[in-house]
Amino acid sequence: MTKNVAKGNNKKLAVKLLFAVVGMFAFGFALVPLYDVICDITGLNGKTGGRVEVAEAGQLIEEDREVTVQFIAHQNVEMGWEFKPSANQMRVKPGEVHVVHYRVSNPRDTLMVGQAIPSVAPNAAAGHLNKIECFCFAEQPLQAGETVDMALRFFVDPRLPEEITKLTLSYTLYDITEKSKTAAVASR
Amino acid sequence: MSSAAIDHAHDHDHHHGPAKGISRWLFTTNHKDIGTLYLWFSFAMFLLGGTFALVIRAELFQPGLQFVEPNFFNQMTTMHGLVMVFGAVMPAFVGLANWMIPLMIGAPDMALPRMNNWSFWILPFAFTLMVSTLFMEGGGPNFGWTFYAPLSTTYAPDSVTYFIFAVHIMGASSIMGAINVIATILNMRAPGMTLMKMPLFVWTWLITAYLLIAVMPVLAGVVTMMLFDIHFGTSFFNAAGGGDPVLFQHLFWFFGHPEVYIMILPAFGIVSAIIPTFARKRLFGYDSMVYATASIAFLSFIVWAHHMFTVGMPLAGQLFFMYATMLIAVPTGVKVFNWVATMFRGAMTFETPMLFAIAFVVLFTIGGFTGVMLAITPADFQYHDTYFVVAHFHYVLVPGAVFSLMAAAYYWLPKWTGYMYDETLGKLHFWMSFVGVNLLFFPQHFLGLAGMPRRIPDYALQFANFNWISSVGAFLFGFSQLILLLVVIKCIRGGKKATAQVWEGAQGLEWTVPSPAPYHTFETPPDPSLIKAQ
Numbered sequence: 001m002t003k004n005v006a007k008g009n010n011k012k013l014a015v016k017l018l019f020a021v022v023g024m025f026a027f028g029f030a031l032v033p034l035y036d037v038i039c040d041i042t043g044l045n046g047k048t049g050g051r052v053e054v055a056e057a058g059q060l061i062e063e064d065r066e067v068t069v070q071f072i073a074h075q076n077v078e079m080g081w082e083f084k085p086s087a088n089q090m091r092v093k094p095g096e097v098h099v100v101h102y103r104v105s106n107p108r109d110t111l112m113v114g115q116a117i118p119s120v121a122p123n124a125a126a127g128h129l130n131k132i133e134c135f136c137f138a139e140q141p142l143q144a145g146e147t148v149d150m151a152l153r154f155f156v157d158p159r160l161p162e163e164i165t166k167l168t169l170s171y172t173l174y175d176i177t178e179k180s181k182t183a184a185v186a187s188r
Numbered sequence: 189m190s191s192a193a194i195d196h197a198h199d200h201d202h203h204h205g206p207a208k209g210i211s212r213w214l215f216t217t218n219h220k221d222i223g224t225l226y227l228w229f230s231f232a233m234f235l236l237g238g239t240f241a242l243v244i245r246a247e248l249f250q251p252g253l254q255f256v257e258p259n260f261f262n263q264m265t266t267m268h269g270l271v272m273v274f275g276a277v278m279p280a281f282v283g284l285a286n287w288m289i290p291l292m293i294g295a296p297d298m299a300l301p302r303m304n305n306w307s308f309w310i311l312p313f314a315f316t317l318m319v320s321t322l323f324m325e326g327g328g329p330n331f332g333w334t335f336y337a338p339l340s341t342t343y344a345p346d347s348v349t350y351f352i353f354a355v356h357i358m359g360a361s362s363i364m365g366a367i368n369v370i371a372t373i374l375n376m377r378a379p380g381m382t383l384m385k386m387p388l389f390v391w392t393w394l395i396t397a398y399l400l401i402a403v404m405p406v407l408a409g410v411v412t413m414m415l416f417d418i419h420f421g422t423s424f425f426n427a428a429g430g431g432d433p434v435l436f437q438h439l440f441w442f443f444g445h446p447e448v449y450i451m452i453l454p455a456f457g458i459v460s461a462i463i464p465t466f467a468r469k470r471l472f473g474y475d476s477m478v479y480a481t482a483s484i485a486f487l488s489f490i491v492w493a494h495h496m497f498t499v500g501m502p503l504a505g506q507l508f509f510m511y512a513t514m515l516i517a518v519p520t521g522v523k524v525f526n527w528v529a530t531m532f533r534g535a536m537t538f539e540t541p542m543l544f545a546i547a548f549v550v551l552f553t554i555g556g557f558t559g560v561m562l563a564i565t566p567a568d569f570q571y572h573d574t575y576f577v578v579a580h581f582h583y584v585l586v587p588g589a590v591f592s593l594m595a596a597a598y599y600w601l602p603k604w605t606g607y608m609y610d611e612t613l614g615k616l617h618f619w620m621s622f623v624g625v626n627l628l629f630f631p632q633h634f635l636g637l638a639g640m641p642r643r644i645p646d647y648a649l650q651f652a653n654f655n656w657i658s659s660v661g662a663f664l665f666g667f668s669q670l671i672l673l674l675v676v677i678k679c680i681r682g683g684k685k686a687t688a689q690v691w692e693g694a695q696g697l698e699w700t701v702p703s704p705a706p707y708h709t710f711e712t713p714p715d716p717s718l719i720k721a722q
Contacts, residue, residue: 010299010371017367021405028409028439032424035435044502076428117427123502174428179421 048118048126061095062158068092068166069129069156071100075173081106081114081142083173086149094158102135102171105147113180114140116171125167128157136171139180205707214309217301218707219286224604225308226283227597231673233275233315234590238666240268245628245662247645248655261645262330263322269333273451274358275315277585280593281454282307282365285393288600289369291698291705292387294378294714299371307364314357321347332643334444337425337436341417348418352411359404366400369393378697380716384478387696388471391478392457395485399446399453402489407443410436434499441492449488452584453481455552455592456523459545461696462599463527466542467534468693473526474721480519487516497568506565513563517556524553539691540614544595547587547622555583558633573643576636582629586665587622594621594672601679602686606704609679613671620668627661695720 038044069092071085086101106112116136120126131137135150142148156167206212206221216222243264247255256264286304290297298304321328324347331339340348373386373394386394413424423429425436456477464471471477493501493509501509527549536542558580562568571577594617601609631654636642640651647655686703700718701709 006299006375009375013371013375014300014303014367017370017401020401021363021367024402024405025409028406028442029413031406031439031442032413032435035432035438039432042502115428117430123500172427176428179429 042123044123048120048129048131060158061093063093065094066091067094067156067160067164069098069154070166070168071102072168072170073102073173074170075114076175079112079114079173079175080108081112081173082147083171092156094156094160097132097153097155100152100154101149102152103147103149104140104142104173106142106144109144111141111143111177112175113177114142114173115176116140116173119170119172121168121170122164124161125164128160129167129169130155130157139176141180215305217297217305219290219298219301219304220604220705220707222298222304222308223283223285223287226279226286229308229311230276230278230280230283233271233279235669236319237268237271237276238669240264240271242662242666244268245659248647249659250656251647251649251652253646256645258645259327259330262332262643263328265643266329266332266335267319267322270318270329271315272585273333273447274355275311277451277589277593278362279311281393281396281451282362284389284454284458284593284596284600285365285369287604288698289372289390289393290376291603291701291709292390292696293373293376293381294697294710294719295372295376296708296711298368299376300368303364304368307361307368310357311361314354314361317350317357318354321345321350324350334440335414336440337414337417337433341414341425344418349415352415355411356408359408362400363404366397366404369397370401373397378710378713378716378719380719381697384475385719385721387457388460388474388477388481389454389457392453392460392481395481396450396453399450399485399488403443403446403450406439407447410439410443413439434496437496437499438493441495442489444495445492446485446488448581448584449484451589452552453485455548455589456481458592458596458599459527459548460523462541462545462595463530463549464695465599465691465693466539466545467531467536469530469534470695471526472529472532473522476522477526480522483519484516487512487519491516494563494568497565498572510563510565514560517560520556524549524556539598540609540611540618541595541599543615543618543622544591544598547618548591548595551587551591551625552584555580555585555588558583571636573641574636575632575640575642578642579629579632579636582632586629587625591621591625594618597672597676599691600698601676602690603698603703603705605679606686607679607683608686608690609675609683613675613678617668617671617675620671621665624661624665624668628658628665629661631655631657631661 068089070089071087073083073085075081075083082103082105084103086103090098090100092098102116104114118131118134118136120129131152131154133151133153135152140148140150160167206218207215213221213225216225241264243256244261247253247261286298289295318328324345326345326347328345328347329335329340329351331344335351373390377386383391413422416422417424417426417431423431425431425433427433460471460477491509491513493505494513497506497509531546538546558576562571562577562580598609598614635651635654635658638651640647688702689699690703691699697710697714697718698705700714
């Protein structure tokens with residue numbers, strides 16, 4: 001009799017523990033969005049926000065303050081494109097809207113699709129670099145031999161902490177031709 | 189069929205010994221059989237992982253490329269780590285848990301015997317799957333045992349999918365083992381065996397089992413995400429698709445740091461059993477040992493980012509993880525002091541298990557101190573990914589976890605086989621291992637401080653001397669493990685008959701049953717008067 005009771009208890013406990021296992025498996029996946037949220041809030045990893053409406057820009061221009069914005073362009077290994085900003089750096093007043101063009105060309109003899117991923121340093125500035133228009137919001141397909149000037153329209157938020165006088169915006173260009181093709185086939 | 193009939197059939201079974209032939213091992217639900225299977229399996233994996241390590245040390249014996257290509261070297265470092273962590277150390281502790289926990293708490297068997305069989309028998313499949321990748325086109329995993337994305341996703345060899353499934357299977361095995369241990373300890377204790385009377389090995393395993401349940405599913409989740417990234421076009425860890433490789437490191441180390449304690453907490457339990465026996469004194473500070481184990485387990489969840497200080501973290505994060513990590517030294521220090529205090533003014537004798545246990549206390553503490561050095565964030569920037577890190581974690585894992593396993597093997601071998609092992613050979617094994625392991629790993633501290641990076645098959649000329657010493661130590665340590673094999677085989681075949689208590693100072697229920705322990709023990713609970721406070 002006691003043996004059966006013990007067996008029942010074992011099974012009950014095992015089921016409870018199994019729920020804990022499933023819960024922890026789910027928690028592992030929940031950490032993915034959680035990580036993004038934490039990065040968004042803290043600006044860790046230099047993640048910038050999405051598109052900002054023009055209306056928000058130019059509300060208030062701080063005439064007596066200037067910050068330096070530096071532009072860096074990389075590409076992922078063996079991509080073989082040319083990718084360069086029109087200016088290496090700019091002095092801007094917080095609130096003022098500026099435009100930079102990035103020249104990309106695809107010297108290869110096939111169509112390729114690129115995707116630019118931004119990152120801002122220092123991390124604390126990441127939330128204060130606002131983009132009104134950016135080539136990084138979309139995939140960039142380039143025909144063989146094609147060259148394009150891609151625009152970035154941005155302003156620095158006047159709420160940028162005082163102690164930051166220089167911020168660096170870095171773009172890394174990734175070759176997503178394969179991924180984009182499968183997506184195109186899938187959407188057909 | 190009525191449950192009474194099942195019970196009757198079950199009882200009837202008990203009067204027989206084990207089944208004959210291979211089916212005894214394939215279908216066994218006996219905790220002693222399964223414990224034996226686990227222990228032999230882990231010993232085989234220990235020799236396999238050791239062979240991989242000797243390939244590494246042979247290549248590093250001299251500067252320049254001698255024997256293997258860099259890609260194969262990378263496969264060796266990766267497989268060595270994976271086989272030793274998941275194949276040797278973890279299953280060895282599970283084997284000891286199977287053998288000893290029911291005997292220590294006066295239970296007739298593990299709580300879920302069929303699942304117990306299953307959790308062992310999937311392991312050989314997992315490792316066959318993983319090791320077979322070495323013979324595949326493109327080679328096996330070559331991205332380090334930590335398998336950081338994108339090395340393990342975008343740039344991985346095709347065989348990575350086999351690796352992923354192997355990790356899934358060994359994870360399932362560990363989780364089933366952990367559920368079994370918890371159910372056994374919580375439900376199957378003999379009357380009178382209260383929680384605070386349990387031997388520390390049982391306590392440390394209870395806490396370890398909870399750690400396993402908390403983090404093995406996260407590891408399963410991580411490899412599942414890798415699988416999706418590789419085959420189904422998701423971008424969990426792919427920056428081009430909006431994912432983040434640094435996320436991989438956070439997820440991995442959220443598993444990885446508690447994993448470190450999964451491999452050391454049962455070792456603490458073993459040493460806490462052996463030292464009192466050979467010091468002929470009660471363990472000093474039993475309660476504080478239990479609380480220290482629990483605190484270490486809790487802290488292990490909030491220190492993971494100390495493995496990745498160099499990824500770029502805000503100052504507040506670096507400070508938090510630095511202080512939290514250093515805090516672990518406090519409960520660990522409590523343990524070391526308790527072991528030393530147990531030995532203090534004890535009537536000590538130095539049989540082989542005691543030698544391994546004392547070496548554990550000394551050498552594990554050295555590994556602990558280098559851990560505190562690595563926790564200092566600014567210093568870590570210099571030590572990161574150098575041989576200093578390799579020396580640190582090998583000191584806590586080899587003369588730490590592995591020495592405790594050897595101590596356990598010598599300590600309980602007479603109980604398992606019924607014969608005393610050959611003490612002379614045991615001592616020879618100890619001294620060769622002790623000298624070998626220190627020759628092997630101590631110079632690696634200096635190599636790391638001088639800047640030699642880990643996971644590279646070649647090195648600058650100024651590192652030649654220390655690498656030479658390290659390789660000599662590696663071969664000495666590696667081959668002396670064959671002595672252990674010899675001792676175990678000799679001990680199974682015969683020798684001086686062991687008494688039930690085996691050791692003069694041994695305390696606890698496992699020493700009240702005859703040696704060798706009968707196939708079925710504690711079918712009726714032991715007399716509560718046998719259960720003493722620790």
